[in-house]
Amino acid sequence: MTSTAHTRLRGRPAHTQGPTYLSYTPDGTKLVTVGSNNTTRVYKTGFDGEPTNIDDCQEQNMAVDSTNEFFVTGAEDGTVSKYSLETMSFDKFLMRCSLPVRDVAISPDGIWCAVASDELVVKVVKTSDTSSVLYLREQLKPIKHISFDPSSKYLALSCTDGFVYVYSIEDSEPELVRKIDGLIRTVETDDEVSAKVTWHPDGRAFAAPTGTRDIQVMSTNDWGMQRIFSNGHTGDITALAWSPNGAMLASAGKDRKILIWETKTQSVIASYDYGNVMDLAWHPTKNLLSFTNSDGEVYIFNDFVPVEHAHLVRLNAQPAPFIHDPLSEISANVRHVNSNGTKHIPHRGTRRGSPDSLDDILGTDIMGDEDDFVVDDDGAGYALGVNGNGKRPNDLYDGGRASKRAAHSWEPQYHESFQPGSTPWRGNRKYLCLNLIGFVWTVDQDTHNTVTVEFYDNQNHRDFHFTDTFMYDKACLNDSGTLFSCPSDKDIAATIFYRPHETWTTRADWRTQLPKGEEVTAISLSDSFVTVTTTANYVRIYTLFGIPYRVYRQKSSPTVTCATWRDYVLTLGNGPVGADGNTKLLYTIQNIKRDEVCQSEDIVALPDGETVKSVFFSDNGDPCIYDSTGTLLTLLHWRIPSQAIWVPLLDTKLLSRLASGRKTETYFPVAVAENKFHCIILKGGDQYPYFPRPLLSEFDFQIPLTSNPKPEREDEDAPPDDADELKKLEGDYVLRSVLTAQEQDLIESTKSTHAQRTALARNEIEIDKTLLQMLAVECREGEERGMRALETVSLMRDRTGRMIEAAVKVAERYGRNLLGEKIREIGEERISGGMDED
Template identity: 80%
Template sequence: MATTTQIRLRGRPAHTAGPTFLSYTPDGTKLTTVGSNNTIRVYKTNLLDGEPSNVDDCQEQNMAVASTNDFFVSGAEDGTVSLYSFDTMSFDKFLMRCSLPVRDITISRDGKWCAVGSDDLIVKIVQTADTSSVMYLRDQIKPVKHIAFDPSSKYIALSCTDGLVYVYSLANDEPELVKKIDGLIRTVETDSEISAKVAWHPDGRAFAAPTATRDIQVMSRGDWENQRVFSNGHMGDITALSWSPNGAMLASAGKDRKILIWETKIQKVIASYDYANVMDLAWHPTKNLLSFTNSDGEVYIFNDFVPAEHAHLVNLSPQPAPFIHDPLSEISANARRPAANGHKDVPLRVRRGTPDSLDDILGSELGDEDDFVIDDDGAGYALGINGNGKRPNGDIVPYGGAAKRLAPAWEPQYHQSFQPGSTPWRGDRKYLCLNLIGFVWTVDQDTHHTVTVEFYDHEEFRDFHFTDTFLYDKACLNENGTLFSSKANDTNPATIFYRPHETWTTRSDWRTQLPKGEDVTAISLSESFVTVTTTSNYVRIYTLFGVPYRVYRQKSSPTVTCASWRDYVLTLGNGPVGADGNTKLLYTIQNIKRDEICQSEDIVALPDGETVKSVFWSDNGDPCIYDSTGTLLTLLHWRTPSQATWVPLLDTRLLSRLASGRKTETYFPVAVASSKFHCIILKGGEQYPYFPRPLLSEFEFEIPLSNTPSAQTEDGDAGGDETKKLEGAYVLKSILTSQQQDLVEFTKSSHSQRTALARMEVEIDKTLLQMMAVECREGEERGMRALEMVNLLRDRSGRMLEAAGKVAERYGRGVLGEKIREVAEERLLRMDED
């Protein structure tokens, strides 16, 4: 409930009537105000009722001010940008001069750079210590009214008079425009009292801006999606807004003569004050104190600004930006571990490329002060992250752990849990499942979700959607039905829901709930069973119509994910900690119906520091994984205990489409079917597909044998390219034949499957003969290599050996022909002995 107070502070006449602005020093000891006259006021925070210090003989009509602990900078209507020293309380130097009035200035957190926005089209960023060092932002086509550095000073946002927001990256020597945002702010003139300023949230992952509808919209950086909105507050245009230093509150002022305090978490007004003509707001860095100025030249220093019933918000640790779905709270983005002291859901640092935890991102003071690393330039080095919220490429600590961290003790690094084929929340929607059957997606409507299931084959299946009050966050889809699961919340335990596509009874869908305190980490669906892995490390198996079939506790924990095919279930979990401090990822494959273990707690073959991005079964029933290196692997001989081997089928980094080096793209894995890798191509640094629904692409398998598909032999001969292609085809066909052979030997194979195996073995021999022909063509010195290929022939009837002899004869390789006849005689002799 908002508190409307009648408290009336006495405005301090700081300047003559006109636009007035203010700025706190980062340490909160001083408050600087500028206005229409040629005097600048500096108030000491510990002397709220004392007289300010004055800096006289300044430029008149100062339109902006920004402070560091040592100096402050003001910008005037005559275009001058001046730097003043707090030590001497006097003018130090001119930073720059603009040809038109200055409208806004901002200083980077480390105090090294000052950005200046004016009625000129170009924004200049000058180094405060060396005014000859200047960066220019040139892409905007209208004047800039507001500018704002993000907390890391790696990004800067410009609010232009045409209603566009330009966001530049300053990570490199040359600024780069990363996003032009339309439809967020309104069009407004540079001399208007109405604000269009972007206010970065203190955690740096989002910013807020006033909209034309008098609301305050939050937008996330990176995906540039609209997040939560602060609405139904002001009845007039917004003139100023500012986040509290910990991000727990937002203060805003409007033409409706109101100053409002919003609680960030719930986006509700918790206090309202009546003050007119407010132009600028500034929170004290540590105290329950807010100062503001108005167009009458007055400054107000409001002690105990947040009412007593909400004053605890001031002392909270850094709070997250108000996302619709915070990526940091997603299971797919945060690993969890059971702590030894009995506490659960403790965020762990996760593997490389993912922020450690919210406290790590926000720089919360955890652990011993002696271990604290000071981020003295605001660039995020103490946090171990760069401006994108990612670990730097040079970060030598695997799995994203930062060097010289606050962690007082060593911690093992766990592999995070994930749901194959799903994406994280992005704004108000996410994909729950993407495969070759169709896709399932959901939209957050605040009080409920709306789930849609769409199919590629509309002749076989019918699309459907429904209102979801259980808030399902995981799904699986196959030819038989759709499986959903939801997290536990205050009103409902974790829930499993299955809906078949067709039924001959009135109602056949079913829903079941997990025991209290147990949540779902992953689900899978086959034509025989429903599999659920949970936070209690249980694997729960149900029939397709909801009959509990088996429950057991997984040996490797915490659980990571699962995948199913017919009667087989593959589960992944964290195993023992290796020498590098990272847990080994273990997998188990079992036949549920026969209650047989095929592979038990075997290690998933991953390079150091890499992760599994997805796990699935191929259409022929072979386990596959896609890892963070962009490599697709399949499991050979998985039906024989202790004989399984992870074999690469494709390394997407070596695709010919990337050979030029000009194209940068990643791939979201979808399926392996028809001996092809099906995926979604992602461009522009994206990690997950988004809406509208992207198209599926497919790539042929290509065994990574050499650097590029066009690699030549050491001698640089013209036949090198053909040889490499044939070698790749030989290895690939051998792998696929091995999988087919296992299928025939360990199942009730059909005639067509056995015929396919025989055909595949013939294809291998044909490839070997082609390789042999290339060797013969290249010269007699290749004879021993050609004979080796003859020995690899699989045909027992002698037809292929006879064909090999004809190849040697065709190229005039007499000695090789004699050797081939000897091989044929030896094989015939062995056959007679058998």
């Protein structure tokens, strides 16, 4: 800790004794203070004379916020007043509450003013039109503090019940985005301690004082706990304020201390002795901080940051203190592709800032007007940075595609690499692998990681964990062993590590390094091989005991990911640019042991602008993808070159559980097994599963044929009508046809077993049974459906005539005699056709 010696400031008497609050105008030219008396004071920055007084205001003002043109105050009598800074006079009442106002906040764009009072409802009024009001009603107790994020789209409420409520106010009807427990303490509205959420200037995180007198940072990307500012105050915290560039955090406490923390290290760099501090405000550009106390005094502290740390004031925008910053991780792996096909290497010099600035982490200058580019880890909007004007940039990171809109040149968007079954860092934890065998997760302990491997079946495998000094960031798990990889670090190259579960000798772990400068983009593990794709566009194949088996360069680049099953390897890479400006995602499937290519650089069928979320083989060995539209697809006829097609097995948006519109959830893909989609259900806007260990859910396949599923539990006991029954049977028919085709491809391409051939015959019988049921529905519908009914029979696969006979009986049962004759003719043609073939 650096204890700074200085001449102690004398407080300026601003108001009568009592709570006092302040606010700088965004341009930094004025400082507004309010307090217990009926006078508001406006101080001119850099002028030591008397402030401008605005008299005859409301008394007992509890809050103030300002723009360059006006400021707003909230008083204990429930009034919210607007004052003009041009005329230095009262303008109008924005609102009247029935109970004391506790906080006011003007959105950074100046359009809205949020008001928290002892009422349960928080009101957000338009500053230009008092008749336009939004109401936030989800909280069960009064709100003590409110704060807008830098984009003016989100509002955080610190409730007296210890919850933080985050609302989106983009639309006319506010939406509760998140309810956060365990961050702030319970407080009373008139307590002097603070529970205020303070947004970091980059907009991706906020800080809040905790009940343990620490300051916790939380990410709005994934709502994970990030770095913590600890061991600073010995008394409850009363005020917080980020420096305008986010490089420092100032805090005041009941221990009569004002502390300056460095954001990057979360360490205290200066401490000052001032008591009863209630509010802090940094000047937007100068090394200046002002604060007020409960004695009605205001302090204007020039050269607040000590000389040895004053360079922090001059830095450009700095990133929020993440444990693992998604911006730096993304930018480290991104390869921008220019329109001429050459690599674009992000500039990492000292352009308009230091090497530690957010500009350099991103490889761009967000404070300038060249690109205004910031990467958004999950595309959720609220997780974006801000530009020099305090507004969101327009060029976003969208889904899995990295993009940058250059000022003078066009650049394509390409699919980023990913590891199937893994999650990004959330706080200090992440899942390295999630599948039906078990899961692998890691915890960042600063100097090392701790890796844990847990199995669902503990009878065959025992859980284990170990101290990880290599910092593994990818993993695969199967019944044979666990595969890890780590990025390069200083003089250590990227490394692959395989640990078998059991061997008949001493357990044969092995580790191998990649050539220097080459990084792992994805890894995969099968019963036969270890597969690694790299940034050099190499596909490296190893045996399970570490023998290099094959190395080749992937045609499509940059590489995206890989998946394996037995001797088959599927690789994904970026191909040519399509009409929408996105690269086409290409896949290749080959049998490594037989050195046969099944599909070469074929296109992954994706809608424009969509991405692949996961790729894996089913338990039957069929390739599957899950895309950003929530659709699960499988690859049909993939063993026959140039014959493969992507077939949808399930569109999760059409699940009946979502039909009522009351549920909002997404799904994290895990596996396809036993003809079911296994996944993790994500609620509350989450994009990835988190701890504690999530439960697996499974859904039956359902070919997307209609967009009108019935809600769950709606007239469950009521018999379905013919139309609904027919839709279900049609879906069953198409699905059984796909699964049968997959089974037939497997039998024709491998040494089939008797059980597999029997299963195929059974599937074909089930298809005919489904068609027979469809025939019955058509017959009930009337004679006009006769042609459709006859076509249903013609689709039957039976060549023995038994199903045809059954179809005739169904037609006669419903009095469709003419249809029965037509069906007999089909049967006779098939029998005669079979005899001719013989």
